[in-house]
Amino acid sequence: MVDQATADEQYLAKADFQVLLDLLAGEGYEVIGPTLGEGAIVYGPLRSVADLPRGWTDEQEAGHYRLVRRNDEAWFGFVVGPQSWKQYLFPPRTRLLTAKCEHGTWKMQPAEEPVPKYAFLGVRACELAALDVQDRVFMHSAFPDPHYVQRRQQALVIAVNCTQAAPTCFCTSMATGPRCRQGFDLALTELAEGFVLEIGSPRGRELAARLPLAPASEQQCRDAADARAQAEQQITRHLATAGLRELLLSNLNHPHWDEVAARCLSCANCTMVCPTCFCSSVEEVSDLLGEQIARERVWDSCFNPQFSYVHGGLVRHNIRSRYRQWLTHKLATWHDQFGTSGCVGCGRCISWCPVGIDLTQEVAGFRAAADRALFDRRPGAGEHAASVSGQGRGPSGLSASRPFLQQPRGEAGRPLPDEAPELGQSDAPGSESPRSTEGR
Amino acid sequence: MGRPRLAVFKFASCDGCQLTVLSLEDELLQLAEAVDICYFLEASSRMEPGPYDVALVEGSVSTEEDLQRILEIRQNSRYLVTIGACATAGGIQALRNWGDHAEFLRCVYAKPEYIRSLAHSTPIAAHVPVDFELRGCPISKQQLLEVLAALLAGRRPKTPEHAVCLECKRRLAVCVAVARGVPCLGPVTQAGCGALCPAFGRGCYGCFGPAAQPNLAGLTNHLQAAGMAPRRLVSGLRLFNAAAPAFQQESDRLAALEEAER
Numbered sequence: 001m002v003d004q005a006t007a008d009e010q011y012l013a014k015a016d017f018q019v020l021l022d023l024l025a026g027e028g029y030e031v032i033g034p035t036l037g038e039g040a041i042v043y044g045p046l047r048s049v050a051d052l053p054r055g056w057t058d059e060q061e062a063g064h065y066r067l068v069r070r071n072d073e074a075w076f077g078f079v080v081g082p083q084s085w086k087q088y089l090f091p092p093r094t095r096l097l098t099a100k101c102e103h104g105t106w107k108m109q110p111a112e113e114p115v116p117k118y119a120f121l122g123v124r125a126c127e128l129a130a131l132d133v134q135d136r137v138f139m140h141s142a143f144p145d146p147h148y149v150q151r152r153q154q155a156l157v158i159a160v161n162c163t164q165a166a167p168t169c170f171c172t173s174m175a176t177g178p179r180c181r182q183g184f185d186l187a188l189t190e191l192a193e194g195f196v197l198e199i200g201s202p203r204g205r206e207l208a209a210r211l212p213l214a215p216a217s218e219q220q221c222r223d224a225a226d227a228r229a230q231a232e233q234q235i236t237r238h239l240a241t242a243g244l245r246e247l248l249l250s251n252l253n254h255p256h257w258d259e260v261a262a263r264c265l266s267c268a269n270c271t272m273v274c275p276t277c278f279c280s281s282v283e284e285v286s287d288l289l290g291e292q293i294a295r296e297r298v299w300d301s302c303f304n305p306q307f308s309y310v311h312g313g314l315v316r317h318n319i320r321s322r323y324r325q326w327l328t329h330k331l332a333t334w335h336d337q338f339g340t341s342g343c344v345g346c347g348r349c350i351s352w353c354p355v356g357i358d359l360t361q362e363v364a365g366f367r368a369a370a371d372r373a374l375f376d377r378r379p380g381a382g383e384h385a386a387s388v389s390g391q392g393r394g395p396s397g398l399s400a401s402r403p404f405l406q407q408p409r410g411e412a413g414r415p416l417p418d419e420a421p422e423l424g425q426s427d428a429p430g431s432e433s434p435r436s437t438e439g440r
Numbered sequence: 441m442g443r444p445r446l447a448v449f450k451f452a453s454c455d456g457c458q459l460t461v462l463s464l465e466d467e468l469l470q471l472a473e474a475v476d477i478c479y480f481l482e483a484s485s486r487m488e489p490g491p492y493d494v495a496l497v498e499g500s501v502s503t504e505e506d507l508q509r510i511l512e513i514r515q516n517s518r519y520l521v522t523i524g525a526c527a528t529a530g531g532i533q534a535l536r537n538w539g540d541h542a543e544f545l546r547c548v549y550a551k552p553e554y555i556r557s558l559a560h561s562t563p564i565a566a567h568v569p570v571d572f573e574l575r576g577c578p579i580s581k582q583q584l585l586e587v588l589a590a591l592l593a594g595r596r597p598k599t600p601e602h603a604v605c606l607e608c609k610r611r612l613a614v615c616v617a618v619a620r621g622v623p624c625l626g627p628v629t630q631a632g633c634g635a636l637c638p639a640f641g642r643g644c645y646g647c648f649g650p651a652a653q654p655n656l657a658g659l660t661n662h663l664q665a666a667g668m669a670p671r672r673l674v675s676g677l678r679l680f681n682a683a684a685p686a687f688q689q690e691s692d693r694l695a696a697l698e699e700a701e702r
């Protein structure tokens with residue numbers, strides 16, 4: 001796609017960037033952006049430009065992420081990390097209400113947690129797309145979520161165009177990036193000494209009016225376009241989306257599901273890091289006497305066996321059925337539900353899968369099999385419902401489906417002796433000490 | 441009707457789980473109000489005879505006397521709840537299940553003839569029916585409260601059976617396996633600790649035992665492909681919960697693999 005400078009492009013020098021942060025803070029915004037933490041680039045409060053991971057980048061592959069020092073001092077010279085903006089709009093734990101029993105009467109009290117006014121700084125194109133996907137789920141659905149809506153409506157979005165890509169990125173396949181096109185108030189493209197700035201909303205325009213900007217020169221606009229083009233050129237991963245929904249839904253009993261189930265740990269990491277996954281459970285905790293309770297909503301996942309518990313057993317009682325739920329929801333039934341794919345091509349689920357399972361590879365596996373016409377061609381969608389509902393009573397059910405009295409365990413065996421345990425220590429091959437904490 | 445009668449018993453263990461009861465601190469007064477603590481030697485010399493409404497049992501069965509005592513406790517208790525890795529999976533002392541008991545006695549004790557212990561350390565559930573198992577080394581205070589609150593309310597306790605990873609991500613910790621190459625048992629270990637170790641940059645040691653439907657081979661195959669010797673994986677699985685069936689089977693499989701390669 002031709003990436004031309006628009007008349008609206010302005011220039012903000014890095015030397016003046018702190019003005020933006022101070023302005024936002026002055027307006028009551030809590031500015032959130034990329035920062036170093038725990039061996040990765042995570043999102044956290046930004047008070048000063050010194051909080052940005054300047055001079056750092058990320059090295060990513062399936063099941064692999066490392067912080068690496070850059071040979072320049074770029075401010076946004078990395079892609080996306082283990083976290084996403086969803087943790088601010090749809091927090092991992094939200095208190096919904098508390099209730100108290102006084103003199104035999106229950107009093108319900110809606111939780112009144114302050115809703116911070118966020119300014120998100122450094123939102124990438126795939127993340128803008130993810131915000132839009134979650135908007136459809138939480139805001140534009142039949143049942144808007146008040147917690148999300150309030151947080152989302154008052155959030156300011158300052159996007160940053162990627163100037164490089166990771167091997168895990170495939171936004172071009174999902175038509176979500178790398179160029180930020182909509183859904184932002186301001187968008188930045190980083191150059192050596194400053195940023196080319198675009199305005200994306202009336203709120204962004206107001207803000208821009210109060211910044212020390214200069215019109216971007218032709219050269220600056222060209223440099224910015226080149227930097228953005230570099231990101232696009234670096235993208236190597238591909239997901240063929242044509243006919244994907246049909247491919248997956250017509251192969252619900254394909255043996256490849258068993259093959260991936262042998263590798264998948266059903267640990268839920270992929271769904272936790274995914275910026276669009278929205279599942280949650282509601283938990284209630286009471287005090288000892290049952291006189292005070294708190295009700296909380298927590299992130300949950302289709303990879304949690306208990307997530308599909310209904311009276312009498314688990315609906316998705318093995319990893320095969322859970323992996324299939326995840327992949328078919330993301331790439332197929334999400335379209336039916338929300339009119340879009342559930343995947344924006346950010347690559348998080350690839351990097352953060354502890355065993356490096358890569359959805360683009362799994363899809364390629366199904367495609368290759370389809371091309372070889374080796375598919376099990378038994379009926380598709382109707383069978384889906386049948387197979388799902390028929391899975392409730394496996395022998396491998398959880399103890400949630402066991403009687404309250406648990407079965408006695410067997411006697412322990414008598415195999416080989418062994419030496420002191422080592423698991424959990426960072427001296428395994430391929431391990432290294434975190435480089436992120438240097439100087440922090 | 442009087443308050444429910446609570447008893448806390450110890451078998452082969454380090455007392456850490458009983459200490460968790462004592463370290464309830466803020467809730468201890470409420471607990472003493474809600475139940476009649478009839479037997480809890482770690483806290484008081486009061487020793488009321490049964491029957492008990494709830495017996496919390498710490499530790500594994502490790503001696504001839506234990507075998508007898510657990511039967512009596514079961515007979516005297518309406519609900520028997522095991523607390524901790526020793527009681528639910530034999531504990532660290534279950535490592536002797538893979539060793540030579542007589543040899544251990546000779547090596548460790550100056551006068552082995554004074555020691556009377558069984559050759560195996562076994563979970564309580566290997567001997568009597570158990571109503572609820574609380575995992576962990578030690579158990580989690582919140583889960584203990586949940587079990588007690590549930591039993592007091594006459595409902596079933598709710599503790600998660602999914603992997604530690606879910607808790608790890610909910611607290612927004614960065615995955616130590618992916619970001620630092622630390623071998624971590626989190627994906628196959630039951631939640632409950634709040635992802636304590638990963639949050640401090642360590643891999644999970646599996647102290648809450650196997651999660652529901654764990655894919656042990658999926659994890660160990662991956663770690664082996666990354667260069668980890670089966671021997672080290674065996675050590676990792678034989679720790680606090682060595683005798684938990686899923687960990688035991690996988691460690692046995694890996695040990696056999698190692699043996700075959702030799």
Ligand code: SF4
Nearest residue numbers: 271277278279302329
């Ligand atoms: S993929 Fe799973 S966790 Fe994600 S939204 Fe769908 S059902 Fe929920």
Ligand code: SF4
Nearest residue numbers: 274343344346347349
């Ligand atoms: S499915 Fe994976 S690549 Fe797609 S949006 Fe979610 S985390 Fe990103």
Ligand code: SF4
Nearest residue numbers: 264265267268270353
């Ligand atoms: S695909 Fe990977 S991250 Fe997702 S549940 Fe399976 S092992 Fe965990």
